[in-house]
Amino acid sequence: MPDPTRLAAYHADGRDRYGLVTDAGIIDLSVDFGHEFKGLKEVVAAGVLPRVVAAAAGRLPDHATDAVDFLIPLADPGKIICVGVNFPDRNAEYRDGQAAPDRPSLFIRFAQSFTGHGQPLIRPPESDQLDYEGEIAIVIGKAGRRIAPEDAYDHIAALTLCNEGTLRDWVRHAKFNVTQGKNWDRSGAMGPWIVPFRDAAQLDDIALTTRVNGETRQHDRTSRMIHGFRQLVAYVSTFCTLHPGDILVCGTPTGAGARFDPPVWLKPGDVVEVEAEGIGTLRNTVMDEPC
Structure with a gap:
């Protein structure tokens, strides 16, 4: 089974965020889409999970996974x-x-x-x-x-x-x-x-x-x-x-x-x-x- 695409909600640097989890860390996608979609519920409701995931292509992580507090998704x-x-x-x-x-x-x-x-x-x-x-x-x-x-x-x-x-x-x-x-x-x-x-x-x-x-x-x-x-x-x-x-x-x-x-x-x-x-x-x- 291929490695899954993983989208997490988390808290870092004083605010709640969401992003793509990679083996190297988390790419913060809330900086791109936060003005449109407050959280992953809104992303799901809008039917734009593929669009949000695609925005992470080629980017380096913004946060280490062990340096954030994970929230319920x-x-x-x-x-x-x-x-x-x-x-x-x-x-x-x-x-x-x-x-x-x-x-x-x-x-x-x-x-x-x-x-x-x-x-x-x-x-x-x-x-x-x-x-x-x-x-x-x-x-x-x-x-x-x-x-x-x-x-x-x-x-x-x-x-x-x-x-x-x-x-x-x-x-x-x-x-x-x-x-x-x-x-x-x-x-x-x-x-x-x-x-x-x-x-x-x-x-x-x-x-x-x-x-x-x-x-x-x-x-x-x-x-x-x-x-x-x-x-x-x-x-x-x-x-x-x-x-x-x-x-x-x-x-x-x-x-x-x-x-x-x-x-x-x-x-x-x-x-x-x-x-x-x-x-x-x-x-x-x-x-x-x-x-």
């Missing part, structure tokens, strides 16, 4: 819709004897519940049950309602990665509810960048892996997803219009810390990496919320 995404229980072994973890569901389980996350690549996940004082969930996220680039599965890929602009960090005890506070366990400030991460979507080979059968302190905890392939990417776009767009900048977080494999016996929760100093073929590696540490 889309600063103000529209809807962030997450998919639960979307790998066969993940369904088996529930041990309820039920077959894989015919329809995806969905819930909502807010942008402020995520932090960027290289930033710490925050463990709040109210719970020590911070867990990880490595996932692939798709960025919608073309609006649509009741999108047919065969047309779904025409509506995807880019791909990114997500650590869908979860406070496990807080997802059990009510009879049927996960919202409060999924939306603690900076409990999850997204990034490191977006990779423009070209074709089905980028999604249909790629490896997704999560490591904690170098140990592989989750590993599976997208070809084994219960509800594929086309089905997810079609299903979600049935009940709500998808708009450019909306994000679908598409499900995590088996192996989260909650499923160990006894459970293994993230603690300060841990390093969590989510990696997917052709997209990259999202890396975060863990720290307690400052008092």
